[in-house]
Amino acid sequence: MPNLEVTILDVLFKNPVITASGTFGFGREYAEYFDPSLLGGISTKGLTLNKKDGNKGIRLHETASGLLNSIGLQNPGVDAFIQDELPFMKQLETVILANVGGGCLDDYLKAVEKLNDTAIDMIELNISCPNVSSGGMAFGIKSVDAEKIVKEVKAVCKKPLIVKLSPNAENIVQMAESCVHSGADALSLVNTFSGMAIDILKRKPVFNNTIAGLSGPCIKPIALRMVHEVSKAVTVPIIGMGGIMDYRDAIEFIMAGSDLIQIGSGNFINPMISLDVVNGIEAFMDEQGIKQLSEIKGIAGKECFFN
Template identity: 40%
Template sequence: MGVESQNTTDMSTPIGLLMLGNPVLTASGTFGYSNEYEEFLSLKNLGAIITKGITLNPKKGNPQPRIKEVPNGLINSIGLENFGIHEFIDKKLPVLRDNDIEFIVNIAGESIDEYKKVASTCRESGIEAIELNLSCPNVDKGCLEFGRDEETLYKLVSEVRESFSGVVVVKLGSNVSFPEKIAVTAQKAGADAISAINTVKAMNLSLNPDYKGYKFIKGGLSGPCIKPIALNFIYEIKKRISIPIIGMGGIMTLTDMLEFLAVGADAVQVGTATFTDPNLSEKLVFELKNFMETNGFSNINELKHSLRTRT
């Protein structure tokens, strides 16, 4: 039984035609394909889970090292390692369906054609919602390339829109000059929602002990240190678009989540924090519900409205 059916607090959150029981989702690449977390929480209590990014063909990802902890964050350079859409459909989709949970398939590609092929394969398999990763900073080709140029982004999103009749979420990142223009373009091209932000381009350096040379990792920075960037991004795009926004970037606490709702997010995703606390996303659902009950909000929209009233 999901958290929603146990009480009268209405946390239901529409994302296009998808009606989520609550606004707490898990972020792509930090929650596997759901079954990996089954022993830690009841998946049904989450608004939805977003799968790891899937490409048309299997992808090996980047060479090691691919992960480095930094103060208040993590740099990753996974490089979209995954087993491709066909194996996903054969092996992981049945698991997601058996769990009877809402899920959104995160997809990536090196060309517009690849995104279209993955999207239409998803649709043929009955998948209802996809998240287009147009912002991954740690692959050589694709993703961010499509998410920072308005013309290319328009072409990609509108063509995917034609080949996929379900819900299309466009995932953007902060590694762009004019986030609000990019978000407006995604909306015009037919996106049902925007999710943001992806990881932030970053580098970590380790000087050798003898000060002769260094080792380094370049990749995408995530975790609490990027929360101020994410809040600003969402605040800026909210002024210009009318479709729902799913905010993420360093969420660890109820207060973090409320801050995202205050600047304009309709839902949130929990990412890196899951690595230190595997059932954090579920705890946040209960904390949000409890906060609403204690403070007299019977509906999530009332809470958002109250949070957005600036004093």
């Protein structure tokens, strides 16, 4: 039988499939469909230091082969997460990535310090959210800004630190190198692309914030290219994501250089998608005679010929 286990930063994932932040909540709703313990991990709803109500107006809008969202990091805040959600998540017996966002550096630092002594396994630092009015995206565009926040957070963080990159960065490879240089233990990429939609009858943007985050199958080829480029530039583990809709997409990201993958918008279309991808990867490996995922990780960047 193929071995789907992946270990990064001394954390063991039973398989490479993680549900992406903001698409799986804290696992409660999806636990009604399948056992989340069968997943490699769960990235929490984006957490901020204090409770956040999120954006007003329309928050989701379908587009061709994709989804625009302007949620605005609605969440209960770190303290409420630790008290009310984390005990439940620990019962799921899978790796927990606490996704942390913030409006300013101090908010990030205080949130991470609160999470340091909890049972979470890793922190995923969100410097790449495109639909909040401050912080988030602002830190993920210029490398100099990212360097500062990653360095400061790393100095107080007691957990393995993953930095989530924005595809809207001025230079994604340079951004990745800067974050690693500043202390990132791993990288996850990519978050949503900046996009917008216009209501032609109302003659105004669909979203109150005008700009929203684009995800779904339409971004996959670009996300895949970015993962490929970053994987060749850095040596830290990479978690790839962006439009993964089935096991074939997941395998592509692994072959592009990802150690692990995250599934986002697909969770809204098919609540069983993450488990389907796990089973699909296993079946593919069995059929192809692949015993370990390390055999195909990054293979698309190497010379390989098949008869």
